[in-house]
Amino acid sequence: MNEAVAGLLREYAELLAITGGDPFRARNYEKAAKAVAGHPADVTTMAESALTSIPGVGKSIAAKITEFKRTGTIKAVEEQRAKVPPGVRELTRVPGLGPKRAMQLSRELGIATVSDLEAAVSEGKLRNIAGFGPKSEERILRGLAVMTTDRVLLNVALSTATDIVGALRDSTERVEYAGSLRRWRETIGDVDILATAGDDAHAERIMTAFREMSDEIVVSGPTKTSIRAATGAGTGLQVDLRVVRPECYGAALQYFTGSQAHNVAVRQVAIRAGLKLSEYGLFRGDELIASATEDDVYAALGMDWVPPPMREDTGEVEAGIKRQIPALVQEKEIRGDLHTHTNLTDGVASLEEMIRQAEPKGYAYYAVTDHAPNLIMQRMTDEKMLAQRARLAALASSMVLLHGTELNIAPDGSVDWDEDFLSGFDMCVASVHSHFDQDRRAMTKRFIVACENPRVNIIGHPLTRKIGRRPPVDVDLGELFKACATTGTALEVNASPARLDLPGDYIRQARDAGVKFAIDTDAHSFGDLENMKYGVGTAQRGWLTSGDVINTWPLENLREFLRKGRAS
Numbered sequence: 026m027n028e029a030v031a032g033l034l035r036e037y038a039e040l041l042a043i044t045g046g047d048p049f050r051a052r053n054y055e056k057a058a059k060a061v062a063g064h065p066a067d068v069t070t071m072a073e074s075a076l077t078s079i080p081g082v083g084k085s086i087a088a089k090i091t092e093f094k095r096t097g098t099i100k101a102v103e104e105q106r107a108k109v110p111p112g113v114r115e116l117t118r119v120p121g122l123g124p125k126r127a128m129q130l131s132r133e134l135g136i137a138t139v140s141d142l143e144a145a146v147s148e149g150k151l152r153n154i155a156g157f158g159p160k161s162e163e164r165i166l167r168g169l170a171v172m173t174t175d176r177v178l179l180n181v182a183l184s185t186a187t188d189i190v191g192a193l194r195d196s197t198e199r200v201e202y203a204g205s206l207r208r209w210r211e212t213i214g215d216v217d218i219l220a221t222a223g224d225d226a227h228a229e230r231i232m233t234a235f236r237e238m239s240d241e242i243v244v245s246g247p248t249k250t251s252i253r254a255a256t257g258a259g260t261g262l263q264v265d266l267r268v269v270r271p272e273c274y275g276a277a278l279q280y281f282t283g284s285q286a287h288n289v290a291v292r293q294v295a296i297r298a299g300l301k302l303s304e305y306g307l308f309r310g311d312e313l314i315a316s317a318t319e320d321d322v323y324a325a326l327g328m329d330w331v332p333p334p335m336r337e338d339t340g341e342v343e344a345g346i347k348r349q350i351p352a353l354v355q356e357k358e359i360r361g362d363l364h365t366h367t368n369l370t371d372g373v374a375s376l377e378e379m380i381r382q383a384e385p386k387g388y389a390y391y392a393v394t395d396h397a398p399n400l401i402m403q404r405m406t407d408e409k410m411l412a413q414r415a416r417l418a419a420l421a422s423s424m425v426l427l428h429g430t431e432l433n434i435a436p437d438g439s440v441d442w443d444e445d446f447l448s449g450f451d452m453c454v455a456s457v458h459s460h461f462d463q464d465r466r467a468m469t470k471r472f473i474v475a476c477e478n479p480r481v482n483i484i485g486h487p488l489t490r491k492i493g494r495r496p497p498v499d500v501d502l503g504e505l506f507k508a509c510a511t512t513g514t515a516l517e518v519n520a521s522p523a524r525l526d527l528p529g530d531y532i533r534q535a536r537d538a539g540v541k542f543a544i545d546t547d548a549h550s551f552g553d554l555e556n557m558k559y560g561v562g563t564a565q566r567g568w569l570t571s572g573d574v575i576n577t578w579p580l581e582n583l584r585e586f587l588r589k590g591r592a593s
C-alpha cells in the first residue's frame with residue numbers, strides 16, 4: 026500500500042508545482058512520498074500518531090494518509106487534479122518543459138500527450154505561440170529524445186528479477202538472471218532468466234510455476250516462456266525464462282548474457298580455432314568440448330573468463346586472449362560512501378539515523394555531504410553547517426565520520442564558500458545543479474575552474490543527466506579529464522540508478538587520462554544506501570580496478586588524496 030500512498034503524495038507535489046503553489050510545500054510532499062515509499066511497515070496499518078514518526082511526515086500529511094486509509098482517496102489531491110487539464114502532468118515530465126509551458130501548450134494547442142507534443146513540434150506549430158522561440162523548440166526536441174519509453178531503470182529490473190529468481194528456487198536448484206541485467210547495462214529492455222531441469226517433466230514443472238506468476242503470457246513453449254511481470258515497480262516488464270539441461274548451463278549462460286556483439290566476437294574466436302560455439306556448447310564437429318560452466322567455455326577457447334559488465338565487444342575479447350582481463354573493483358572492496366545527505370537539506374532521515382543505518386555495511390569511513398547555501402531551496406546557512414559538524418564530532422560510530430558538503434558549481438566555476446570556510450571540511454563534492462544549458466566552451470571552463478579549486482575533491486554526477494529525463498550537459502570531456510588528472514580531483518560514479526553518472530564508456534576514457542574515481546550513493550534515504558552495487562557495476566563497465574577508486578583505499582591514502590598536494 027505504501028507505493029499507492031507515495032504515488033498520491035508525489036502526484037500532489039507535482040500538481041502543486043503546476044498550479045503555482047508554494048515550492049517549499051511541494052518539496053515537503055515530495056520528501057514525504059520518498060519516505061513513505063521506503064518505509065518498512067505498511068503505512069495504512071499505522072495509527073495517525075505513529076505516522077508522524079516517519080521522517081518528513083507531519084500532522085497534515087499524516088491526516089491525509091489516514092484519510093486515504095478510510096476513503097481510498099485524498100480530497101486535497103482530487104481538488105488539485107480538477108484544476109489541471111488532463112495530460113499536463115505527463116507533459117511536465119518532458120525534460121525542458123516546465124509546468125507553466127505545459128499548461129500553455131495544453132490551453133492553446135490542446136496538447137494532452139507526449140505524442141501530441143511530438144507531432145506539434147514536427148509540424149512547426151510551437152513557433153506560433155507567444156514565448157516559444159527556436160531555442161525552446163530545440164530544448165523540447167532534445168528533451169523528447171532522452172525520454173525512455175520501453176526500457177526500465179536497473180533497480181526496477183533487478184527487483185523484478187530478484188523476486189522471480191527467488192520464487193523459482195522452489196522448483197530448481199540452479200536459476201539466475203542473464204542478459205543486460207547481468208552486464209549492469211544502464212537500462213533494461215527485458216529480463217532474461219536461465220534455469221536448469223534434469224528432464225522434460227522437471228522443465229514443465231518450472232514452466233508451470235513461471236506461468237502462474239502472471240496473467241499475461243507472451244509466449245510459452247517447453248524450453249522458453251515469456252511473461253509480463255504482474256507486480257511491483259516492474260509491472261508490465263517482459264521476463265524471458267529459458268530452461269536448459271544442467272550439462273549445458275555454462276554455454277547457455279554465456280550465450281544469454283550477451284551482449285550480442287560480444288557473442289559474435291567470441292564466436293569468431295571459435296571459428297578461427299576450427300570450433301563451433303552455440304548456446305548448447307563448444308563443439309569440434311559433433312564432439313562436445315565444453316559447456317558445463319562459463320569458465321570451461323572461455324578456457325577451451327584459450328581465453329580468460331570475461332566479467333559480464335565488460336562483454337560489449339570493446340576490446341575485452343582481445344584482453345581475454347592476452348590474459349589481460351583487469352581485476353575489476355568489487356562491492357566488498359568499497360570502504361566508505363563519500364556523498365550522502367541528511368534531512369538538514371533534502372535527505373529524509375536525520376544525521377544520527379543515516380549513520381546508524383550505514384554502520385552494518387561495515388564501512389571504515391562515511392562522509393556526510395549536505396547541500397551548500399547557493400541551492401536556495403535547501404536553506405543552508407553557515408550556522409547550520411557548523412552545528413551539524415559539532416553533532417557529527419560528538420557521535421560515536423564504528424565508522425570514521427567525515428564532515429563534507431556538496432557545493433554548487435556556479436556558471437563561472439566558483440563555489441558557495443571562500444577557502445577559509447571550506448578548509449573546515451574534511452572533503453568537498455562539487456556539482457552542477459543549475460544553468461544546464463551553457464554552451465560547451467563556458468561549461469568546460471566552469472568545470473575546469475571547479476577542479477582547480479584546492480578544496481574541491483570530487484566532481485559529483487559529472488554529466489548531470491537523469492536517465493530518460495534530463496540530457497547530459499555539453500562539456501569537452503577530454504579537457505575535463507585532463508583537469509581532473511592534473512589537479513587531483515576525482516570524478517564521481519554516482520550510483521543512483523536514475524543517474525549512473527559517469528557512465529562506463531566515459532569512465533574508461535577518463536581512467537586512460539589518469540583520473541581517479543569515487544563511487545558514491547548520493548543517498549537521500551536509508552534505501553539509497555543500498556544503491557552502491559549499481560555504481561560498482563557501472564565502474565566495472567568502465568574496467569576500473571580498486572586502484573582507480575579512492576573510496577576503496579585505506580583512510581590514510583584517501584586523506585592524502587583529499588589534500589590535493591596541500592601541506593595540511
Ligand code: DGT
Pocket residue numbers: 203204205206210212213214215216217280281282283284285288289
Ligand atoms: P536488453 O534486453 O535490450 O536490455 O538487452 P539484452 O542484451 O538482454 O538482449 P536480449 O534480451 O535481446 O537477449 C539476451 C541475450 O541473448 C543477448 O545479450 C545475447 C543473446 N542473443 C539474443 N539474440 C541473439 C542473436 O540473435 N544472436 C546472438 N549472437 N545472441 C543473441
Ligand code: CA
Pocket residue numbers: 204205206214215216217
Ligand atoms: Ca534482455
Ligand code: CA
Pocket residue numbers: 204215216217265
Ligand atoms: Ca530477452
Ligand code: ZN
Pocket residue numbers: 364366431485547
Ligand atoms: Zn548529492
